[in-house]
Amino acid sequence: xxxxxxxxxxVKVNExxxxxxxxxxxxxxxxxxxIYFAFISTTAAGTLTKFVMTPGGITxxxxxxxxxxxxxxxxxxxAICLIIGLFQLIKGFGKATNGMVGLVFLTLIFSFITWQAxxxxxxxxxxxxxxxxxxxxxxxxxxxxxxCERAGVINIAIEGMMLMGAMVxxxxxxxxxxxxxxxxxxxxxxxxxxxxxxxxxxxxxxxxIISGTVINIFSTGMTSFISQKxxxxxxxxxxxxxxxxxxxxxxxxxxxxxxxxxxxxxxxYAMFILVFVLQFALFxxxxxxxxxxxxxxxxxxxxxxxxxxxxRYIAVLxxxxxxxxxxxxxxxGSVGRxxxxxxxxxxxxxxxxxxxxxxxxxxxxxxxxxxxxxxxLGSKLSLLGSAIPSEFMAMAPYLITMIVLAGFVGKGxxxxxxxxxxTKE
Amino acid sequence: xxxxxxxxxxxxxVLIQEINGEGPKAKKKKRNFxxxxxxxxxxxxxxxIIGAFLIAVTSETVYAAFAVGFWNGIVEALQEIGSAYLxxxxxxxxxxxxxxxxxxxxxxxxxxxAFNPFLESLVQSTPYIFAGLACAxxxxxxxxxxxxxxxxxxxxxxxxxxxxxxxxxxxxxxMPLAFLAGALGGALWGVIPGILKATTGxxxxxxxxMMNYIAYLLVDWLLTGPMTRPGSGGMPxxxxxxxxxxxxxxxxxxxxxxxxxxxxxxxxxxxxxxxFKTTWGLNLRTVGANPRAAKYAGLNIARTTIIGMAxxxxxxxxxxxxxxxxxxxxxxxxxxxxYGFTSIALALLGNSHPVGVVxxxxxxxxxxxxxxxxxxxxxxxxxxxxxxxxxILIFVAAPAxxxxxxxLRQSSVDTNEIALTSWGGDK
Numbered sequence: 099x100x101x102x103x104x105x106x107x108x109v110k111v112n113e114x115x116x117x118x119x120x121x122x123x124x125x126x127x128x129x130x131x132x133i134y135f136a137f138i139s140t141t142a143a144g145t146l147t148k149f150v151m152t153p154g155g156i157t158x159x160x161x162x163x164x165x166x167x168x169x170x171x172x173x174x175x176x177a178i179c180l181i182i183g184l185f186q187l188i189k190g191f192g193k194a195t196n197g198m199v200g201l202v203f204l205t206l207i208f209s210f211i212t213w214q215a216x217x218x219x220x221x222x223x224x225x226x227x228x229x230x231x232x233x234x235x236x237x238x239x240x241x242x243x244x245x246c247e248r249a250g251v252i253n254i255a256i257e258g259m260m261l262m263g264a265m266v267x268x269x270x271x272x273x274x275x276x277x278x279x280x281x282x283x284x285x286x287x288x289x290x291x292x293x294x295x296x297x298x299x300x301x302x303x304x305x306x307i308i309s310g311t312v313i314n315i316f317s318t319g320m321t322s323f324i325s326q327k328x329x330x331x332x333x334x335x336x337x338x339x340x341x342x343x344x345x346x347x348x349x350x351x352x353x354x355x356x357x358x359x360x361x362x363x364x365x366x367y368a369m370f371i372l373v374f375v376l377q378f379a380l381f382x383x384x385x386x387x388x389x390x391x392x393x394x395x396x397x398x399x400x401x402x403x404x405x406x407x408x409x410r411y412i413a414v415l416x417x418x419x420x421x422x423x424x425x426x427x428x429x430x431g432s433v434g435r436x437x438x439x440x441x442x443x444x445x446x447x448x449x450x451x452x453x454x455x456x457x458x459x460x461x462x463x464x465x466x467x468x469x470x471x472x473x474x475l476g477s478k479l480s481l482l483g484s485a486i487p488s489e490f491m492a493m494a495p496y497l498i499t500m501i502v503l504a505g506f507v508g509k510g511x512x513x514x515x516x517x518x519x520x521t522k523e
Numbered sequence: 524x525x526x527x528x529x530x531x532x533x534x535x536x537v538l539i540q541e542i543n544g545e546g547p548k549a550k551k552k553k554r555n556f557x558x559x560x561x562x563x564x565x566x567x568x569x570x571x572i573i574g575a576f577l578i579a580v581t582s583e584t585v586y587a588a589f590a591v592g593f594w595n596g597i598v599e600a601l602q603e604i605g606s607a608y609l610x611x612x613x614x615x616x617x618x619x620x621x622x623x624x625x626x627x628x629x630x631x632x633x634x635x636x637a638f639n640p641f642l643e644s645l646v647q648s649t650p651y652i653f654a655g656l657a658c659a660x661x662x663x664x665x666x667x668x669x670x671x672x673x674x675x676x677x678x679x680x681x682x683x684x685x686x687x688x689x690x691x692x693x694x695x696x697x698m699p700l701a702f703l704a705g706a707l708g709g710a711l712w713g714v715i716p717g718i719l720k721a722t723t724g725x726x727x728x729x730x731x732x733m734m735n736y737i738a739y740l741l742v743d744w745l746l747t748g749p750m751t752r753p754g755s756g757g758m759p760x761x762x763x764x765x766x767x768x769x770x771x772x773x774x775x776x777x778x779x780x781x782x783x784x785x786x787x788x789x790x791x792x793x794x795x796x797x798x799f800k801t802t803w804g805l806n807l808r809t810v811g812a813n814p815r816a817a818k819y820a821g822l823n824i825a826r827t828t829i830i831g832m833a834x835x836x837x838x839x840x841x842x843x844x845x846x847x848x849x850x851x852x853x854x855x856x857x858x859x860x861x862y863g864f865t866s867i868a869l870a871l872l873g874n875s876h877p878v879g880v881v882x883x884x885x886x887x888x889x890x891x892x893x894x895x896x897x898x899x900x901x902x903x904x905x906x907x908x909x910x911x912x913x914x915i916l917i918f919v920a921a922p923a924x925x926x927x928x929x930x931l932r933q934s935s936v937d938t939n940e941i942a943l944t945s946w947g948g949d950k
Contacts, residue, residue, distance in 0.1 A: 254728070302921040307667055307728055311867050312916045318861070319909025326904035327581055443739075446732050453729065489744035496733040503725040 122195065123187030126202045130179035133206070137213040138172045147171065147212050148219040151354050153227040158345060158361060161223070161353035168216035175209040178202075207471075214479055225478050226471075227358045231432065233463075233470030234365050235260065235441075238424035239448020240455060240462035241376060242417045248380060248457060249413030250393035250515040254310035255295050256421045257445025258317030263288035263425025265321040268436040269329070271338035271429075280338055280430055285422035291317060292418020296411050303519040322438045329436060341365065341431045365427040369463070372420070376459040389413060393513035396520040406520050421445070450499035457513065469495040563872055563879075565925050566918035567886070570911045575604040577910065578903060607901040614896025615889035617641050635774055640892065642780035646850065648888025650675075652787035653842035654862045655869030655880040656794050657709075657835045662875040663798055664831030665811035670716060670731025671839040672863025673738030674709035678840025679847045680745060681708030683854040686764030686847065697767040698848065702786070705844020706837040712738060713836015714829060721825035727832065735863065742856060752853070761854035770849035783849040788881065790838065795877040807831055839866075861909070868916040887912065 147168045151161040179202050185191070191198045211220065239256045246253035266287035271280025291313050298309040329336040341364045349360035359366075380386040391399040392409045400406050424444070429436050447469055454468075455461025476491030579585050579600040589596030617640040625637035654671050661668035668674075682705030689697060716730035745751075746759035753762070772781040798804040810817040810827045818824055842862060847854055869887060873879025887908075894908040918925050925931070 254732070298917065298921055302923050304920045307669070308867065308871065308916070308920050311669070311864060312913050312920065315861075315864055315868070315909060315916065316913035319906045319913055322906040323577075323904045323910060324581075326906065443736055446736065449729070450733065487744050487748065489740040493737050493740050496736045500719070500725070500730055500733050503729060504719055504723040 119186065119190045119195070122199060123183050123190075126179055126183030126186055126199070129202055129206050130176050130183060133172060133176045133179060133209050137209055138169060138176065141168050141172060141213060141216050143169055145169065145217045147215045147217075149215070150219060150221040151223050153224040153357050154221065156357040156361065158350050158356065160357075163219075164222070166212070168212055171212050172209050175205045175212075178205050211475070214482060218482055220478065220482065223354060223358060225474050227362070228474040229467065229471040230358060230362065230366055231470075232473045233466040234363075234369055234427050234431070235424045235444045236447050236451050236469050237369055237463045237466030238365075238372070238420055238427065239445050240451035240466055241372060241459060242421040242424065243449050243452035244376070244380075244457055244459060244462060245420060246414055246417035247452070247516050248390050248393045248513055249410050250396060250513055250518065250520070251296070251299055251410055251414050251417075252306040252310065252517040253295065253414070253417055254307055254446075254449060255291065255313035255317075256417075256424075256448055257441055257443065258310075258314035259288040259291045259418050259421035260425035260428070260445045261321050261439070261441045262291055262317045263422035264428045264440060265324065265329075265425075265436045267422075267426035268336055268338045268429035269324070272335050275339065277339045277341060277430060281423075281426050284426035284430070285419050288422025288425055289415055289418040292414050292421070295418075296414035299519065300407060300410050300414070303521070306517050306519075318439065321436070325436060325438050336435045338430055338434065340434050363427075363431050365423075365431040368423065373459045373463045380459065390513070392520075393515055396515050396518075400520075400522065406522070410520070424448070447495050450495055454499055454502050468498075559874075561931065562922045562925055563874075563883070563919060565929055565931075566872070566915050569918050569925065569928070570914035571608070573914050574907060574911045575608070577907065578604050578607050578901075603901070607897055607903055610897040610900035611890070611893035613893070614640055615644050615893030635778060639778050640896070642774075642778055644885070644889040644892040645784050646779045646781065646888075647892045648884045649781075649784045649787045649849075650842040650846050650859075650862050651865065651869055651884035651887050652791060652881055653838055653845060654866035655873060655884050656791060656877060657713075657838035657842070658866040658870035659873060659875040659877065659880050660794055660798070660838060661831065661835040662870055663811050664807045664827060664835075665814060666717070666720075666828065666831050666835065667728050668713065668731060668832065668835045668839070669728050669867065670713065670734050670836075670863070671842075671866045672859055672861070673731070673735035674712040674836040674839035675843035675859050675862055676738045676742050677712040677843070678705035678709035679843030679854050679858050680742060680750070681705050681840065682768075682844035682847045683761045683764060684750065686768035687762045687853075689768075690765055692767060694767040694769075697765065698770055701764070701768040701848055702770070702841065702844045705840045705847070707840065709840015709843065710833045710837035713839065714833040717829040717832025717836075720832070721828045739856075742854070742858075746854065746856065750854070759856050763853045764848065768848060769852060770845065772849070779850060781849040783845040786841070786845065787884075790841065791877040791881050794838070798877070839863075865912060868912050868919075871916060872919050 145168045147166050149164040149166075151164055182198050182202055186195070186198065211222075214220075239260060242256050242259070243253055263284040267280045267284025269280075270283040271277050274280070295306075295309050295313055298304050298312070299306040325336075343362060344364055344367070346360040350356045352360065378386075380389065388399065388404050388409060391402075392404060392406050392413075396406045399409075425441070428440055428444075433440065448466070451462050451465035451469055454465035455463070472491055472494040476488035479486060479491065480488040582600070582603050585596060585600045585603055588599030617637055622637045625633040654675065657671050657674070658668055682701045685701040685704040686697075689700070692700065712734060716725075716727040716734060719725040719730050720727045743759060746761055747757060750761050752758075752760045770781050770783045770786075772779055774780060796804075798808065806817070806822050807827055807830075809820065810822055810824050810831075814824055817827075843858060846858055851858070865887065869880055869883045872883035872886075873881070890908050890911060891905075894903075894905045897903055897907075898905050
């Protein structure tokens with residue numbers, strides 16, 4: 099994940115301790131051993147793995163199928179892990195250590211799907227394309243969390259805000275026939291809930307987790323109530339127009355990458371734009387410095403003349419706006435109607451992606467992509483008739499987050515005043 | 524060694540008094556009952572008023588009446604609200620007229636059916652009591668157990684497994700065994716975030732949320748895989764438990780009132796006794812009220828955290844076991860209708876006190892039960908109960924809102940703050 103090189107307080111020096119070097123080296127060698135025993139020894143010689151490199155229904159930017167001999171590919175991946183592991187053990191990679199761990203991890207995933215698809219055909223491009231789609235609400239949810247928590251307000255109400263945004267977006271777009279009005283009102287509805295969260299947690303200083311829980315309960319109740327009372331009775335209230343695929347001229351022609359990244363939904367582009375905007379705003383502007391200082395040491399920020407309360411209100415409201423965007427994606431960008439409880443925990447996975455991404459926009463997007471990949475890999479594998487239940491693949495994001503939180507992969511930086519109400523002295 | 528222990532106990536009790544702002548004198552002063560109860564009562568009232576407003580603005584007949592004339596609209600709205608809340612009341616408690624005529628006729632069957640709404644409310648309240656106790660115990664220990672939902676499911680899995688695999692035990696052994704298995708399952712699921720918090724400082728809230736989703740997925744997999752009912756055709760259902768594992772129901776179907784309700788009351792008493800009558804409970808409350816002070820008093824915070832989460836999880840597991848063994852008799856993914864999140868509301872409304880939790884559970888159970896009837900009579904979706912719960916929770920959590928609306932003075936007996944550190948948790 100992107101290193102938080104310019105966080106406000108202590109910048110971690112990229113010194114890798116001896117113990118950590120040895121541990122990582124051993125883990126990387128174990129991956130090589132795993133590849134041998136789990137994958138190579140169970141693959142018959144001469145089987146081929148076929149990767150389809152164009153998502154279904156795409157006409158621009160086609161690429162020929164990629165057919166590789168399974169066993170030889172696996173031997174190559176094993177060699178990569180072995181070399182990296184040995185080098186790590188003997189000499190260490192210094193600054194490149196985390197990158198190398200990532201590389202080994204990617205190699206492991208690649209050999210896993212090569213093994214699973216040996217003797218069969220797997221649409222790799224389709225899988226990656228659906229990973230991106232699955233990643234959108236998760237990543238946007240994580241952005242929502244970053245905005246809020248960087249300013250020191252815990253937000254576990256992302257789930258509820260998304261749900262409300264999804265419902266209102268679908269309803270307004272169906273009634274007015276305007277997709278943009280739907281988007282606008284979906285975002286406004288989520289921002290209204292965010293305002294409630296802000297008032298409860300900043301003004302009334304009630305426990306921020308309780309406040310978030312209240313909003314989640316309220317949102318679940320309210321959306322189901324309206325859905326049952328109106329949306330299910332009058333079908334035309336839940337039949338919104340949808341954002342269609344936008345083909346970016348030129349870039350969409352690129353084989354493999356084009357169809358995945360440049361011939362897709364407007365929300366995906368919004369996500370890619372937002373990651374740059376957020377990274378720049380948070381870490382390269384005065385606004386961002388103030389925003390973060392309120393989350394780290396509000397008393398000090400106050401002494402310097404920063405309005406802590408106002409900064410936090412704005413942070414929570416912006417968080418609601420982004421959560422609303424994530425919600426409207428579900429109805430206007432992905433499904434095309436509102437279903438009760440359709441967020442299905444995506445807000446909470448967003449929270450997990452935020453933690454895994456160490457509260458940085460790029461980190462969160464990387465985590466969102468990884469979780470999205472785990473999700474779409476799970477559903478693809480069950481289609482291939484894999485022995486591994488898709489439920490276990492779906493568990494991966496939650497397990498990874500717990501491991502990260504436990505500090506087994508290195509402790510991240512949590513805003514110091516996260517969750518602490520501010521009282522002016 | 525023994526002397527040392529007594530010292531710790533004394534220090535803790537002094538600390539608790541200091542923290543709660545009650546000196547030795549304050550003990551003698553009798554608590555003003557109204558002070559304790561006014562915020563919850565007004566919160567419930569305010570929730571019902573806003574709920575009434577919601578009923579009126581989402582009713583088409585009210586709009587139609589407003590089209591005729593303003594007063595027509597007002598009358599129609601009041602009628603609509605009145606009939607809805609009357610249906611809620613009848614559904615939750617029973618119709619007084621029916622109860623009186625049944626009592627006069629002396630026919631046992633008629634009496635039973637007249638009292639069924641009330642008994643059904645008790646059935647609905649039972650899982651709330653267990654789950655609310657789980658959360659309340661956590662709050663008292665300074666732990667935010669938002670993972671009741673997952674612990675409840677795993678408790679259900681354990682109870683179901685013991686319930687259908689063992690075929691040779693007599694009922695008086697099998698049923699308690701299955702119930703305790705449920706408690707064990709919940710405790711196992713709850714203790715993991717506890718251990719993680721105690722050893723690595725990982726915040727229990729996030730870990731609990733993650734564990735909830737892992738539990739959902741695990742149950743999905745179990746019910747379509749290893750624990751599926753033969754011949755269910757891919758439906759996520761477990762086999763039906765043995766008759767010997769069932770918690771007995773007192774009356775013939777359709778009355779579902781069962782022994783589990785009294786289990787719940789018993790465990791409410793146990794929690795009260797442990798929290799307020801044992802040294803261990805005092806230590807737990809000291810750690811919850813002020814971990815730093817507890818540390819200086821020489822209490823083992825890590826151990827309290829781990830045992831606290833395990834006990835909280837065990838209570839949550841009992842909620843799941845109770846639903847499986849007494850009501851559903853098999854496990855399905857619909858085991859919980861959001862008990863985990865409601866339990867937070869229950870614990871807060873009951874001020875994390877077992878008696879308060881039992882009372883608020885009875886209220887929420889009755890609301891839930893009454894809303895079913897209301898849905899039939901007035902065509903109001905049952906989700907209005909969820910909205911009411913959220914509203915009540917807002918007002919209970921932020922008493923300042925209630926005080927400013929009803930112009931109350933700041934009371935000396937306030938709801939106790941929940942000690943909670945930031946996400947990092949290790950400060």
